[in-house]
Amino acid sequence: MSATQTVTQTVADTFPTTLCVGQPDIVYHPDEGKFRARTARRLAADPALPQRSLPDNFPPQVDGPIVWEGKDWKDESQWVYNLTDEQLAEIDRALAHFDSLDKPLGYINKETFPLPTLSAELWKLAEVLYNGRGFFVLREIPIDKYSRRELAIIYAGLSSHVGSGRGRQDATNAVLAHIKDLRATHAHEKGGIGNAAYTTDKQVFHTDIGDLIALLSIQTSAHGGVSRLSSAGRVYNEIAKTRPDLITVMKDNWPLDRFGANPGYVERPVLYNEDGHIVIQYSRRQFVGYNAQVRSANIPPITEAQAEALDMIHFYAEKYSLELNFKKGDIQYINSMGLLHARDAFTDDEEHTRHLVRLWLRNDELAWKTPKPLEETWKKLYSVPPEDQRFPLEPEIRRTAGGATK
Numbered sequence: 001m002s003a004t005q006t007v008t009q010t011v012a013d014t015f016p017t018t019l020c021v022g023q024p025d026i027v028y029h030p031d032e033g034k035f036r037a038r039t040a041r042r043l044a045a046d047p048a049l050p051q052r053s054l055p056d057n058f059p060p061q062v063d064g065p066i067v068w069e070g071k072d073w074k075d076e077s078q079w080v081y082n083l084t085d086e087q088l089a090e091i092d093r094a095l096a097h098f099d100s101l102d103k104p105l106g107y108i109n110k111e112t113f114p115l116p117t118l119s120a121e122l123w124k125l126a127e128v129l130y131n132g133r134g135f136f137v138l139r140e141i142p143i144d145k146y147s148r149r150e151l152a153i154i155y156a157g158l159s160s161h162v163g164s165g166r167g168r169q170d171a172t173n174a175v176l177a178h179i180k181d182l183r184a185t186h187a188h189e190k191g192g193i194g195n196a197a198y199t200t201d202k203q204v205f206h207t208d209i210g211d212l213i214a215l216l217s218i219q220t221s222a223h224g225g226v227s228r229l230s231s232a233g234r235v236y237n238e239i240a241k242t243r244p245d246l247i248t249v250m251k252d253n254w255p256l257d258r259f260g261a262n263p264g265y266v267e268r269p270v271l272y273n274e275d276g277h278i279v280i281q282y283s284r285r286q287f288v289g290y291n292a293q294v295r296s297a298n299i300p301p302i303t304e305a306q307a308e309a310l311d312m313i314h315f316y317a318e319k320y321s322l323e324l325n326f327k328k329g330d331i332q333y334i335n336s337m338g339l340l341h342a343r344d345a346f347t348d349d350e351e352h353t354r355h356l357v358r359l360w361l362r363n364d365e366l367a368w369k370t371p372k373p374l375e376e377t378w379k380k381l382y383s384v385p386p387e388d389q390r391f392p393l394e395p396e397i398r399r400t401a402g403g404a405t406k
């Protein structure tokens with residue numbers, strides 16, 4: 001069956017039951033031995049690969065404040081913004097104000113959650129996301145003082161001053177997503193657990209869709225779960241210097257698995273140079289699957305060159321990464337167009353059950369130009385009207401339009 005036929009099939013028909021034919025030997029967890037062997041095989045077949053020219057519009061090197069590596073940072077005082085008692089009191093007043101309006105949570109915005117003095121600080125921090133290092137941590141929200149609903153209002157309210165666009169997390173218009181080990185409670189759902197976000201497993205380097213990611217830590221794990229960030233520009237510089245042929249591979253189209261959605265796959269690059277910004281945008285599971293969600297049969301496999309590039313991005317991102325430790329009550333904000341992120345495996349115990357709540361945001365005034373192949377996705381992401389926005393207060397797995405988990 002051809003890939004074209006897959007596009008028109010129903011969800012049930014396309015749900016994967018067999019391996020994708022012709023897929024290279026590569027899985028979700030990068031294997032450095034296999035990566036080195038693949039590189040050696042490809043260079044033996046074509047020793048001139050490292051001498052290839054960079055594609056048009058891709059410079060030999062990039063620089064700027066968002067091009068950094070882990071060792072450039074001394075300690076967390078460089079990126080942690082500590083909220084003062086007066087600012088926390090201002091947040092409480094904004095919470096009371098929003099509650100007094102008696103509006104659905106989708107109406108949380110800069111006007112309904114007013115922060116007379118903190119707003120200007122949050123704007124400066126938003127500028128750091130788009131024009132600076134690309135990340136910061138807000139510390140700390142006194143989690144235990146509030147109900148889940150109050151926390152959702154505070155979190156979305158504060159975040160609306162960083163970026164007023166709130167992205168939908170799934171096909172049911174959820175705008176809050178929970179990152180938590182849900183294997184004991186949700187593994188029976190259609191599609192099962194197809195994303196490391198719902199396990200204690202390591203999440204390898206990737207980006208989310210959209211401009212900005214916010215992660216509120218409601219509870220931390222007993223051990224592990226370190227969060228890692230890495231600069232897309234730094235990774236780009238290394239690949240451009242050593243393997244310019246793979247820059248060409250990255251900026252060309254890749255087949256992204258949509259795991260049973262219709263169409264079964266879409267094609268787009270993983271690398272863009274838009275308006276002077278290097279953007280890497282991909283999730284490894286879209287090319288190799290994860291756990292129950294193996295790569296769909298009857299869609300095009302990735303190529304050996306793409307498999308090599310995937311591992312190279314991961315290993316350079318890991319090499320040049322910065323570790324961030326979440327504290328309970330922290331909110332981590334990340335520019336997901338300029339930075340990749342990952343998380344170590346972790347263990348929970350009775351009192352420590354790692355639980356993050358995620359928002360996807362965009363600040364229209366500060367935003368980078370969205371690369372054309374991403375425009376449609378971005379438009380859908382940030383177009384949920386306030387009355388349709390859903391704020392799941394308890395953990396659930398994101399859903400596709402077909403009802404399966406994703």
Ligand SMILES: [Fe+2]
Binds near residue numbers: 206207208341
């Ligand atoms: Fe992520």
